[in-house]
Amino acid sequence: MLRSLRPIGKRCYSTLKISEEIQQALVENKSIVSLESTIITHGLPFPQNLNMAQQVEKEIRLKGAIPATTAFINGIPKVGLNYNELESLASSTSNATKVSRRDIPYVVSQKLNGGTTISGTMILSERAGIKIFATGGLGGVHRDGENSMDISADLDELSKTSVAVVCAGPKSILDIERTIEYLETKGVFVGTLGSSGTNIPGFYTRDSSVSSPYNFQNFKQAADIIHQGDLLKLNNGFLFCIPPPEEIALDSTFINGIINQANDEALAKGIKGKQLTPFLLSKIAQATKGESVKSNIEFVLNNARSATEIAIEYSKLNNTSKNFTYQPPIIPKPKSTEKNSQQIDSIVIGSVALDTYCKTESPALLRDSNPSKITSSIGGVGYNVALESTKLGNSSLKFISVVGDDIQGKSLINSLRTKHNAIHIAENSTTSQYISHHDNDGELIIAAADMGIVENNLPIEHIENEIKNSKPRIVLFDANISTKTMQFLIELSAELKFKLIFEPTSAHKSKKISELKMSVFPNNSIELATPTINELKYIYESLEDLGKFELNDWFPVIDALSVDKSIRSKLEAASLRDPFYKKLLFEGIFQSAISLLPFIKTLIIKDGSNGVYLVSIYEDEVQLNSNAKLSIASTTKEFKGHKIGILFEHYEAIKLDQQISNVTGAGDALAGSLLTSLTQSSTTPANVFTSNERNEVINNALKQAVNRLLLN
DSSP: OOOOOOOOOTTGGGTOEEOHHHHHHHHTTOOEEEEOSHIIIIISOTTHHHHHHHHHHHHHHHTTOEEEEEEEETTEEEESOOHHHHHHHHHTGGGEEEEOGGGHHHHHHTTOEEEEOHHHHHHHHHHHTOOEEEOSOBOOBBTTHHHHOOBOHHHHHHHHSOOEEEESOBBTTBOHHHHHHHHHHTTOEEEEESSTTOOEEEBTEEEEEEOOSEEESSHHHHHHHHHHHHHTTOOOOEEEEOOOOTTTOOOHHHHHHHHHHHHHHHHHHTOOGGGHHHHHHHHHHHHTTTHHHHHHHHHHHHHHHHHHHHHHHHHHHHHHOSSOOOOOOOOOOHIIIIITTSOOOEEEEOOOEEEEEEEESSSOOTTSOOOEEEEEEEEOHHHHHHHHHHHTTOTTEEEEEEEESSHHHHHHHHHOOSSEEEEEEETTOOOOEEEEEEOTTSOEEEEEEEOHHHHHSOOHHHHHHHHHHHOOSEEEEETTSOHHHHHHHHHHHHHHOOEEEEEOOSHHHHGGGGGSOOOOTTSOSEEEEOOBHHHHHHHHHHHHHTTGGGSTTHHHHHHHTTIIIIIHHHHHHHHHHOHHHHHHHHTTHHHHHHHHTTTEEEEEEEOGGGOEEEEEEEESOOOOOTTSSEEEEOOOEEETTEEEEEEEEEEOOOOOSSOOOOOTTHHHHHHHHHHHHHHHOSSOTTTGGGSTTHHHHHHHHHHHHHHHHHHO
16 A cells, blocks of 8 residues: 655645655565765764765665655755765865755755755655654754753754654754753654663763653564554654664763863853854764764664665555545646656666675685675676766756666665666566576686576666656667567657667667668668677578568668669779788678668677778768768659668777786777767767768767777
8 A cells, every 4th residue: 555645736846856766666565775865964074974874875775665765956845865866966165955844945046956854854854755864963942942942943843744753862962851841842752762761872872861751662663653653643743762873872971071061162252153063063973083973874874774674564564554535745746756857868778686796716626615706796788888978968858667666676776876767666576586606716617697588577667667757868778678668669759859879789689670671761760889890690581581671671772872883983992902801791781780870770789909990971062081081972762752871980989008918898988978979979870980070070989989998
C-alpha cells in the first residue's frame, strides 16, 4: 500500500524538485531517510563535508533504505541530490545560506544555495512525503533563553510538521531541560532509545541528566508510534533520541565546562542568534582538539543507521495496514524535476554495470582462495559514453538505465558521476556486473558477465516519459537494450523529430539492428552509428542474411549514390597510391559501409591504430578535407528532391610513444566526444559530418580516445 501523503497543490510543486529515485521509492513505499545539509554548508570544511555526506548516504543504502539529502540549489528546493549537486554544495559553502522556514521564500526568490536546517529539512521532507529524517543534534532553547527568547525554529517545526526526527538529543550547548519542557508544551512526542528511565542524551554525551518523557526499546516500537500518529492524523512531528555508543561519546563534565566558558565569552562579545551555535561549536572543537568534530560525524552516522531501521519498520507497517485511509501521493512528473531548471539536449540510453577486477598476488591456484588485489569501478557502454560527454562539458545530457534492487544497484546509484540520471530500479533483478580474474601477470584467467537486466528490465514506459518530458535533440543508445526498445526509439524519433545515434557495443550485439524496421534516406531511422571494423562486418552480414538489401526502397538510394561509377573509381585510384586502401577495398569495408548508408546516414568506423573512417551521405555539395589522410566524394545525383553523394574520409589515429596493452573504453570515449560536439554544435546534427566542422569534431574525438587509453 502506498504511504499516506497529504495532497499537495500544484503551486507547492512549482519549485520543489524530487529526484526520480525518490519519486519511485515513494510510489513503491520503499524505505527513505531524509538528511539535512547544514552540516555540509556550515558544519564541516571541504572536502570533509562532501566525504561525510557521501558516507552517510552510503550507510543508509547499506542498511537497506534510500537517502534523500535536501538542499536549495540555485533557489530550487531539492529532495534527493546527485553527486554533482552534493559536490557543488560542499565546495561553495561561503555562498550558502542556512535555511529554516522563515528563510525559504527569500532563498527561492534570490536563487541562492542553501543548507537545510532541521526545520527546513522537515518541511521539504513532508512536502515530498518522507516520514523519517536523520540528523546529528537537535536545536532548542539556548541557555538564558528565558530572557533572550533565543529558541530554535526546529522546536516549533516539530509541533506542526509530521516528520520523525532521529537525533542524538538536543545539543549540549543548549538548555536541554527547558527544550524538553517546550516540546511538551507544543505537543511533541519525545522518546529515548533504552530501558525505562534512560535519560535524554545531550549531543556529545550519552546522558544529559534530563529525564526522557518516554522510552522505546526497539526500532519497531518507534515505527509503530509514528504509524499510530498517522492513523489519528495528529499532524505533528516526533523526536527519537539515540544515545551515542560509549566509544564515541564525550565526557559530560568536560564538555559542560567548555560550554560554560564559551557561553560567557559569547555573552561578553555580544554573539547571539544564528551566530551563537557555530561559535559555541567552534570553541568545543578547539578545546577538544578536533575530537568533537569526529564525534559529530560518528553521531550522524549512528543516527542514520537507527533512522534506517525505523524507516524499514515503518514501511512494513504501511504495507500491512488494513484500516489506513490514504490518498495517493501527488508526485511531480519528471518534467518538473529537471526540465524547468535544466534543458536536456541529449539523452544516452544503455547499460551501467559494476566492473570488478581481481588480480592474484602470486601464480593463481585453481579451486582455491587466492590472495588478490580487487578493485571495482562503474562501467557499461552507455554510462561510459554519458560520463565522457559530461566530462567534456555536456551539462545538458541525461543518462537513462536500469539497476536491480540489490546492494550493487544501490551502490551504483550512489556513485554515478553523470549530472542528470533517470535510473529505473527493477525489483527482483540483479544489477549488471562484470567480474574478471587475472593472474599475477595480468593475464585473464576467467571472466563472468551478468548483463541481462538492461535488455530485459528497462521499461519502455520509463524511457518514453523521460524523452517526452526532456524533449532532447539527440538520443544515443547502445546495443545492450532490447530490439523492442530500439524499434520503439525509431518510431518515437519519427514522431518527436530527435536524431538517433547507435553505438553497436560488440560484434554479437551489433546484429540486433538488422532486426529493426528502418526507414531509408531521406528519412533515415538512424543519423549516426559508430561501429568497429568487426562490428561493421557483422551488421552488414546480418542485414544481408535478413534480405534487407533486397527491399524495394533500399536500391533506389544506392543507385542514386552512384556507387558503381563515381566513388569506386576514386577508391581504386586511392588504393593504387597507397596499398593500405587496396586492403580495405579487398576486404569489402567500403562496400559494406556504403550498403548501410540508406539506413544510417553517417558511419564513423573505428579501426584501432589505423584511426577512423567517415562514410556519409552528403547533399548538394561538400568541401573535401585536406587535413584528412584521404578525402574523396562521389558526384551528386537527384533523388526525391535531394542532390546526394557519398563522402569518404580517413582520419589517422594519434600516434603514441608507449605501448598500449588495454584499449578498454577508447571507443566509448570517442562516442562521448562525438555526442558532445553534436549537442553543442550550432550546425544541425544531420549536417555536422559534411560541414567544415567535421575535421575538428573527429580529431577531438580521436584525442579523447587516446586520453582514455593513457588512463588504462
